[in-house]
Amino acid sequence: MKIAQKVVKLKDGRSATLKSASPDEADLVLQHLKISHKESYRNLNQGSAHWDNVSVEDESKFLADLESGKNKFMIMAWVDGKIVGGLGLFSQTAEFVRHNASLGMSIQNAYCNTGLGTHLMNTALETAKQIGLRRIDLTVRTYNTAGIALYEKVGFQRIGLLKEIALIDGQYVDEYSYQLLLKD
Numbered sequence: 001m002k003i004a005q006k007v008v009k010l011k012d013g014r015s016a017t018l019k020s021a022s023p024d025e026a027d028l029v030l031q032h033l034k035i036s037h038k039e040s041y042r043n044l045n046q047g048s049a050h051w052d053n054v055s056v057e058d059e060s061k062f063l064a065d066l067e068s069g070k071n072k073f074m075i076m077a078w079v080d081g082k083i084v085g086g087l088g089l090f091s092q093t094a095e096f097v098r099h100n101a102s103l104g105m106s107i108q109n110a111y112c113n114t115g116l117g118t119h120l121m122n123t124a125l126e127t128a129k130q131i132g133l134r135r136i137d138l139t140v141r142t143y144n145t146a147g148i149a150l151y152e153k154v155g156f157q158r159i160g161l162l163k164e165i166a167l168i169d170g171q172y173v174d175e176y177s178y179q180l181l182l183k184d
């Protein structure tokens with residue numbers, strides 16, 4: 001589904017526009033993913049090299065599929081025509097569990113700790129409620145203090161520890177598992 005445009009003010013006075021990317025903006029999405037995965041691969045599931053191997057055409061198809069889907073979306077944060085952050089929410093499709101969704105997000109370093117994470121998250125949670133989702137889950141590396149601060153601030157509850165779930169720079173690292181039940 002497509003998220004309508006909204007302008008938000010950041011803590012440092014800058015503004016950002018939040019909206020979905022259309023299929024013809026696939027190159028800009030890939031550019032963001034390459035930058036954020038290069039900067040923050042320790043917090044994410046792959047490095048930027050992965051995104052070097054995704055073609056603009058394939059990303060465009062992915063965005064078109066997202067746009068036509070009912071219970072999944074990505075919200076990108078735009079500044080001066082470039083994407084500086086993004087959040088994806090993907091619901092499950094099987095009959096008994098389709099009220100559940102998983103969430104992931106990444107913001108480029110220059111825009112971290114400006115309130116952008118909170119704006120993206122609040123927009124995602126509002127949208128999730130509107131489309132009838134009930135439960136959202138995510139995982140976060142145990143050392144990702146910024147992520148943990150954001151998720152706990154908006155009400156996610158820690159439900160477990162996933163030991164040695166990722167192999168980063170030759171070392172196994174742990175993640176916390178979080179869930180949020182959306183109230184009516």
Ligand SMILES: CC(C)(COP(=O)(O)OP(=O)(O)OC[C@H]1O[C@@H](n2cnc3c(N)ncnc32)[C@H](O)[C@@H]1OP(=O)(O)O)[C@@H](O)C(=O)NCCC(=O)NCCS
Nearest residue numbers: 040043105106107112113114115117118145146147149150
């Ligand atoms: C995790 C991430 C999305 C958080 O976004 P953000 O832009 O820092 O979020 P905000 O600026 O809205 O900050 C949210 C809260 O966390 C706090 N915070 C920010 N950075 C922090 C840090 N390093 N340590 C502790 N708290 C921090 C802020 O003060 C704010 O609290 P407040 O509103 O009470 O002041 C962002 O840091 C990011 O994308 N990092 C790289 C990729 C990544 O880690 N993705 C998540 C993988 S699970």
